[in-house]
Structures are given as structure tokens and as C-alpha cells.
Amino acid sequence: MSNSPKKENLVSIIMPAYNCEKFIKDAINSVIKQTYQSWELIVIDDGSRDNSVGIVKELLNNDDRIRLYINEKNQGVSATRNRAISLAAGDWIAFLDSDDMWERTKLEKQVTFAKKNNAEFLFTGSSYINEDGNYYQGIFDVPKKVTYKKLRTHNVISCSSVLIKKRFFGSIKMEKDDMHEDYAVWLRILRTGVCAYGVNEPLLIYRISRTSKSGNKIKTIKMTYKVFRFIGINPFGSAYFMLKHIMGSLKKYRRIKFIN
Template sequence: MSKSAVLVSIVMPAYNCEKYIVEAINSVLAQTYQNWELLVLDDGSKDNTLQIINEFGEKDSRVRPLQNEKNMGVSATRNKGIDLATGDWIAFLDSDDLWEPSKLEKQLEISGRYLAEFLFTGSSYINEEGEPFKGIFEVPERVTYKKLRKHNVISCSSVLVKKKYFENIKMEKDDMHEDYAVWLRILKLGVTAYGLNEPLLVYRISKNSKSGNKLKTVKMTYRVFRFIGINPIGSAYFMLRHTLASVRKYKRIFL
């Protein structure tokens, strides 16, 4: 199969995001790699999100508007998107984040070079109004399970991973960092994640996001380690390491 024939399925949960989702979808439409499908799953929005999604679907058949019958939460919604995806690759993009145009193309190039099946990128950051922060988040070239336990360097909206890994591993429990738990479980299989140290993800930091509440995010990190089977003392240890690494990370972002 030629590289151009590889279909990437992009999963985008959407809930009351009329303010940002147009930018998010447009950043997918602007990708230099064009063989993708975008599954946008409305999770019971009360604003105009569903109407916006449907309008994009009418204009471009690669955009697949979907609607949950009731609010399911982000984990179940992502799982539903994965189940309905038809591509060999899964990418995630939150409805308030953005991609740089070369994101998918560059990741697939790395995949071909290293036979990689799990890839992620660095990030730049914007606030709720789209104003950029000066700092960027740099990522290592490769990450193993042991390294990822110390600090989650994998942003969900930057990931590109083979769909086969989601056959037995699902996103669970919205009261923790459900994506981090999935990355750890995949890497625990012996998989190596390959990082592209370029800010190809534009991550929006909002007051209501998980990353915006530091005490909440510490508790959620602890729950991740307990969920994957690490004992309480070990979970507290890795939570502390993760917290210190996160403090250093955000100091660099908010320059």
C-alpha cells in the first residue's frame, strides 16, 4: 500500500464548542496529507455545535457528523469514534485544539522511516482567545513505558496510533487522565512511541480544562497509576515525579 493510500481516521469529540470547532475542523481541512476521515461526535451539545458539524459534512464527505443519543462523556465518545473509524490509523483532535498543516504528513513520514506505530508531536499553546504563549513543549524522539511513567509527554491531540491497539484497550473513567492511561497500557506491551519535536499541535489552555486546574490534575494522575495496577506507594511516587515535571513544563510555557 502506498503512503498516499493510508487512511487516517481522526476522532473529535464535540460538546458545546461552537466557539472553537470551526477553527479545529479547518485545521484538518488544511492538512497537506489529504487521505483522512474526520469523525466529529456531538455529545449532546446545547449550542450550535451540531449544526456547524452538519454544515461541514455537507461540504466535504470526509467529514462525518455523528450524534450521541445522550451525553456519554469524552472517553465513551472517543471509543465510539474509534469503533466507527474505517482507517488503519487513529488520530485524536479535541474540538478546541488546532493542527499545523504538515502534522499528519510529517508523522506518516516518520512512521515509514522507523516502522513506528505510535507517534506524537510537540506543542505550542494558546489561551481561550487564541492568543499564543511564548513557550513551546518539546518532546523526546522516543518514549518507552518506563519513561512515560515519570512524565506524560504525549498530548492526546498530537497522537497518531495504529487502530489495532484499541481492539483490547479502551479509554475509561473521565475522572482521571483517560488518554494517559491508554498510552501507558499500549507502551507496556513493548511498543515505543516516536516523538516529532516540532509544535505541530496548537493546544488551547482554558480555565475549565483538566490542565487548567492543577490540584484536580494531580489527583487524576494518581488515579491513572492506580488504574493501571501500580500500588498506592508507587502511585504516589510517580504522581510526585509527574507533578514536578509538569511544574517545569508550565514554567517554560508561560514565559
């Protein structure tokens, strides 16, 4: 399939890939099925040892909007995303992790909202599945608008739900894989005075994996603290906001239960 959308309408979708043969086909197919069709998908494999690359090659043979790059050596998710952003041709950037999926209208609803509200940073709500693709009960609702001050107390922006103008990444990059690198970026962007706008529908299908960063709760608490220290908040302030996050996360996951 071939098209040449205008740069300002083109959404460049960023997908890092690492040993994700079990999930990546579903992730890519959720992009192909989008009702909004002006997109390119940039997949960068970061040294997979399974058949991830082979699966992507099969899919891109049927859709020339899919582009595959391979890192010469493992660089980590931050460097991989930064490389993909540098290769992006569109004015819009969307992120989709290789184990997550989108509902069919995800991009269309965000682009429509952006045009109507002159928004440049958007995110959505989420539903949840486990590693076998079974849904959890409950969804994650998001507010209509988030500022820097609000986001410090609870990260309501899921990376795989984000649609954002590429211009924000001119001076701000993703860094340090030992923390929540995406959260640090959202805070730094919002600190410039812009707002992020939520589309309160579960347009992201988020996979809860035992091996993900968020799968280990003690680890994720430590990584949250590191985010606040990284953006320049003092140790006491970082501890305070970390506690706010713990309370917010407990409230969030209390509503999410596995459906037997």
C-alpha cells in the same frame, strides 16, 4: 470533495464535541487544510446544548470526508472516543479535541516518519494558545522515543498530537473520565513493549482553557494518581510517580508564558 484512499493509508481522526461552538470550526478547518489529504474526520457530538452540531453540518456539506454522529445522551469523552474508534475505516487513528488545532503539515510529517521508521505510535510537540487564540511564549519539546518506564515519570504525549495504529484499540479502551483517560491508555499500550516516537516540532496547537481538566492543577494531580492506581501500581508507587509528574509539570509550564 471525494476520494477513496487505501485503508492502510487512511487516517481516521477522532473528534468528540461538547458545547464547543466557539472553537470547533477552527479545529475542523485545521484538518481540512492538512497537506496530507487521505483522512476521514469522525465528529461525535455528546449532547451539546449550543450550536456545535449546526457548525459541523455546515462544514461537512463542503467535504464528504467529515462524518457527524450524535450520541442519544451524554456519555462522556471516553465512551465517545471509543464509539468513534469503532466507526473508523482507517488503519491509523489520530485524535484532535474540538478546542485544539493542527499545523498544516502535522499528519504528513507523522505519516512520513512512520513509514521511514516503521513506527506505529507517534506524537508531536506543541505550541500553546489561550481561549482567545493568543499564543503563549515557549513550546513543549518532546523526546525522540518514549517507553513505558519513561512515560510513568512524565506524560509527554498530548492526546491531540497522537497518530497510532487502530489495532492497539482491539483490547484496550478509554475508560473513567474522572482521571486522565488518554494517559492511562498510552501507559497500557506501552506496557506491551512497544515504543512511542516523538516528532519534535510544535505541530499541535494546544488550547489552555480554564474549564479543561488540566485547568485545575489540584484536580489534575488527583487524576494523575488515579491513573497509576487504575493500571495496577500500588498506593506508594502511585504517590511517587505523581510527585515525579508534579516536578515535570512545574518545569514544563515555567517555560510557557503569555505574550502581552
